[in-house]
Amino acid sequence: MWHSRTLTASLVGAGAFLFGAAGTAGAYHTRFVANNCNYAAPTPTPYITRDGSAAVALRARHEGYQWAGGCWNDNDRDDSPNDPTSDPSTGGEGGDCSGFTFKVWRESLNESDASFQQWGMLRDVHGPYTASRFRWGHGAPNITVSKSALTKMDALASESHIGMIYATNADGTDQIIEAKGEAYGTNIWTRTYRGDSSYGGVRRTGWSS
Ligand SMILES: [Ca+2]
Numbered sequence: 124m125w126h127s128r129t130l131t132a133s134l135v136g137a138g139a140f141l142f143g144a145a146g147t148a149g150a151y152h153t154r155f156v157a158n159n160c161n162y163a164a165p166t167p168t169p170y171i172t173r174d175g176s177a178a179v180a181l182r183a184r185h186e187g188y189q190w191a192g193g194c195w196n197d198n199d200r201d202d203s204p205n206d207p208t209s210d211p212s213t214g215g216e217g218g219d220c221s222g223f224t225f226k227v228w229r230e231s232l233n234e235s236d237a238s239f240q241q242w243g244m245l246r247d248v249h250g251p252y253t254a255s256r257f258r259w260g261h262g263a264p265n266i267t268v269s270k271s272a273l274t275k276m277d278a279l280a281s282e283s284h285i286g287m288i289y290a291t292n293a294d295g296t297d298q299i300i301e302a303k304g305e306a307y308g309t310n311i312w313t314r315t316y317r318g319d320s321s322y323g324g325v326r327r328t329g330w331s332s
């Protein structure tokens with residue numbers, strides 16, 4: 124979701140820098156990424172299942188949210204709470220909605236490459252897709268699909284958000300696993316995105332099962 128806010132972020136970031144230069148800002152920084160994350164190359168994986176992908180996603184449950192981020196641990200707590208939501212450079216724990224989806228779907232940084240790439244939990248990577256770009260099926264691995272055809276670990280995406288389907292409830296709502304926001308972190312919530320016309324169905328192609 125960060126792309127559409129890049130200009131705003133730049134302006135706010137510039138302001139934060141000036142403020143920081145005065146020596147009074149920056150106390151919120153946990154330096155989570157700097158202290159915990161890495162830039163290791165991904166491991167190509169020829170076989171990927173929806174259940175396996177759900178297990179990968181569950182490791183991020185109860186972890187933090189970081190705008191434009193993509194690095195988390197598995198201690199079931201947000202290690203970087205209360206970061207300013209307007210600042211994409213706080214270096215906190217967690218993915219944002221699209222970074223989380225990118226990593227769980229094991230996508231490549233190369234948008235024309237549909238292969239599966241396993242990124243470590245502590246690998247700081249967001250990937251090239253915003254929620255909006257997922258929404259419209261951008262990138263070789265991604266397609267749009269009818270919402271009625273969606274199944275486990277497919278996604279519902281809007282111009283500003285994306286979440287993956289962990290399970291579907293009897294009443295037609297979905298249990299969505301998503302990186303929701305700074306105040307919420309990453310978790311599973313029952314959502315009505317499927318019935319919301321601003322959301323479309325999105326699928327990562329190539330699953331083994
Ligand atoms: Ca954590």
Ligand SMILES: [Ca+2]
Nearest residue numbers: 188203206215
């Ligand atoms: Ca945070």
